[in-house]
Amino acid sequence: MANRITTRCDIMLFGAMGDLAQRKLFPAFYQLERAGLLADGSRILAIARRELDTAAVRKHLMERLEKYVKPEEFERPVAETFLRRVEYQILDFHDEEGFGVLNSWRTEYDNQLIVYLASPPSMYGVIARNLSSASCCTENTRVVVEKPIGHDLESSRVINDELGAVYSESQLFRIDHYLGKETVQNLIALRFANNLFASQWDQNHISHVEITVAESVGIEGRWGYFDKAGQIRDMIQNHMLQLLCLIAMDPPADLSADSIRDEKVKVLKALRSITPDMMDTCVVRGQYAAGASTGKPVPGYLEEEGANNRSETETFVALKVEIDNWRWSGVPFYIRTGKRLPEKLSQIIIHFKPAPHYIFDPDQRHLANNKLIIRLQPDEGMSLKILTKDQGLHKGMRLRQGPLELTFSETFEAERIPDAYERLLWEVMKGNQYLFVRRDEVEHAWRWVDRIIQNWNDGGDPPKRYASGTWGPVASIAMITRDGRSWYEDA
Numbered sequence: 001m002a003n004r005i006t007t008r009c010d011i012m013l014f015g016a017m018g019d020l021a022q023r024k025l026f027p028a029f030y031q032l033e034r035a036g037l038l039a040d041g042s043r044i045l046a047i048a049r050r051e052l053d054t055a056a057v058r059k060h061l062m063e064r065l066e067k068y069v070k071p072e073e074f075e076r077p078v079a080e081t082f083l084r085r086v087e088y089q090i091l092d093f094h095d096e097e098g099f100g101v102l103n104s105w106r107t108e109y110d111n112q113l114i115v116y117l118a119s120p121p122s123m124y125g126v127i128a129r130n131l132s133s134a135s136c137c138t139e140n141t142r143v144v145v146e147k148p149i150g151h152d153l154e155s156s157r158v159i160n161d162e163l164g165a166v167y168s169e170s171q172l173f174r175i176d177h178y179l180g181k182e183t184v185q186n187l188i189a190l191r192f193a194n195n196l197f198a199s200q201w202d203q204n205h206i207s208h209v210e211i212t213v214a215e216s217v218g219i220e221g222r223w224g225y226f227d228k229a230g231q232i233r234d235m236i237q238n239h240m241l242q243l244l245c246l247i248a249m250d251p252p253a254d255l256s257a258d259s260i261r262d263e264k265v266k267v268l269k270a271l272r273s274i275t276p277d278m279m280d281t282c283v284v285r286g287q288y289a290a291g292a293s294t295g296k297p298v299p300g301y302l303e304e305e306g307a308n309n310r311s312e313t314e315t316f317v318a319l320k321v322e323i324d325n326w327r328w329s330g331v332p333f334y335i336r337t338g339k340r341l342p343e344k345l346s347q348i349i350i351h352f353k354p355a356p357h358y359i360f361d362p363d364q365r366h367l368a369n370n371k372l373i374i375r376l377q378p379d380e381g382m383s384l385k386i387l388t389k390d391q392g393l394h395k396g397m398r399l400r401q402g403p404l405e406l407t408f409s410e411t412f413e414a415e416r417i418p419d420a421y422e423r424l425l426w427e428v429m430k431g432n433q434y435l436f437v438r439r440d441e442v443e444h445a446w447r448w449v450d451r452i453i454q455n456w457n458d459g460g461d462p463p464k465r466y467a468s469g470t471w472g473p474v475a476s477i478a479m480i481t482r483d484g485r486s487w488y489e490d491a
């Protein structure tokens with residue numbers, strides 16, 4: 001991450017003792033310190049309601065850093081320097097008067113104020129109001145909010161209105177951590193820096209697109225949150241639709257936040273609404289049963305800690321999505337995401353159409369489609385499957401498929417790939433919104449997703465059970481097979 005930062009920032013971190021802050025945010029700040037990207041004089045005010053003091057919190061955070069930072073990247077002197085920036089403030093977010101102390105802290109220095117809301121989203125409104133009454137907001141304040149913004153369109157509007165009553169859109173940084181992943185940002189470079197692809201990126205040349213985001217883990221002790229959300233709210237409404245937008249959007253005029261967001265919104269508006277009659281062919285939902293994960297037996301969703309045994313919450317979703325616009329007419333996007341699948345794997349496959357006139361052995365026709373495989377994680381890179389002549393006198397004009405391979409870790413100088421949160425925090429400090437989600441994106445995504453949820457609630461089939469360690473319900477295979485296609489498997 002080039003360009004050393006010179007802006008001194010004061011970060012108020014609401015929810016500092018929570019899971020997200022401890023597991024992701026403090027380690028990300030530590031990495032920024034290690035990279036020399038925290039300006040001298042920058043400070044973090046960790047805010048939560050536990051009865052602790054700064055010394056105890058620093059000690060606790062040192063233990064967390066030791067746990068969550070990779071051993072080869074943990075440097076105690078750097079951690080000590082970093083933790084000297086952290087102070088702790090006990091505060092109940094409902095305690096309006098208590099917010100006065102935050103204003104005293106803020107006005108000690110003239111640093112750029114960043115408010116990070118790592119609290120339950122139901123608290124965003126009250127925190128924003130209390131900050132405002134305590135005069136803690138200036139036009140310059142930047143506010144970072146975590147997903148999910150609501151659990152449907154209506155509730156997301158309420159939250160957005162509450163935030164909007166205090167902050168302008170240009171002050172709000174809505175996180176979708178997938179946008180902070182290097183490989184996700186690379187989609188923009190791939191598409192708009194390579195004319196080779198620009199001219200091939202439409203329904204004339206592409207037959208269909210697959211997006212898979214698979215996780216081998218289950219719900220990781222988060223029943224309380226996850227059972228109310230399900231995979232469609234947890235992954236499809238945000239990360240999966242963002243990936244789809246980056247693949248499907250038209251070229252933005254420039255790299256500014258609004259140019260990119262305008263193009264994403266056009267895609268969201270063009271998504272074909274999934275009506276009840278399409279549910280059988282375009283939507284599959286599943287829930288994991290007991291099985292095996294990375295060689296060990298694991299319980300089913302209904303046996304997870306804190307579970308009730310009646311839940312119909314989905315842990316897997318596969319969708320066939322159509323985009324009704326000029327570029328993508330007739331090109332289905334098959335997307336799937338699930339927990340307790342065989343491996344952690346996020347990849348996008350662009351399936352190109354065959355050449356218009358085929359002159360080779362009819363037996364090899366199945367080889368004729370080029371594919372671009374974009375590996376987001378792990379093993380970041382991409383591979384373009386192309387056809388060449390098989391070598392040897394006796395082979396005649398037999399074809400074979402081979403990869404043009406780009407594995408980032410092998411091709412480029414070994415540079416550490418920053419975690420998504422490091423990138424996102426760094427962009428907030430620079431005041432750059434292009435990796436954050438605008439209000440209309442969130443709301444269009446909810447409008448589309450709500451329709452599917454409504455169809456389920458109106459008497460759709462319950463989720464189909466799949467054994468942990470498999471690729472989800474067989475119905476998801478049937479969904480794509482009906483179209484004469486299959487989910488891509490690396491040969």
Ligand SMILES: NC(=O)C1=CN([C@@H]2O[C@H](COP(=O)(O)OP(=O)(O)OC[C@H]3O[C@@H](n4cnc5c(N)ncnc54)[C@H](OP(=O)(O)O)[C@@H]3O)[C@@H](O)[C@H]2O)C=CC1
Pocket residue numbers: 014015016017018019020021047048049050091092093094117118119120121123146147148
């Ligand atoms: N955890 C994750 O991996 C992810 C989380 N998110 C989002 O990030 C946000 C935080 O999630 P997570 O860290 O898991 O949540 P946690 O429940 O683990 O943490 C919530 C934090 O908020 C504090 N808090 C809650 N209510 C109050 C209150 N009334 N007054 C003062 N402090 C309060 C808690 O303080 P105390 O400890 O003192 O109770 C705690 O520090 C949520 O919006 C979540 O959806 C998004 C993506 C991933």
Ligand SMILES: O=C1O[C@H](COP(=O)(O)O)[C@@H](O)[C@H](O)[C@H]1O
Pocket residue numbers: 215234235
């Ligand atoms: O936002 C979320 O994302 C994670 C998956 O993120 P990744 O970076 O590990 O791919 C998911 O496990 C979690 O349920 C969801 O809330």
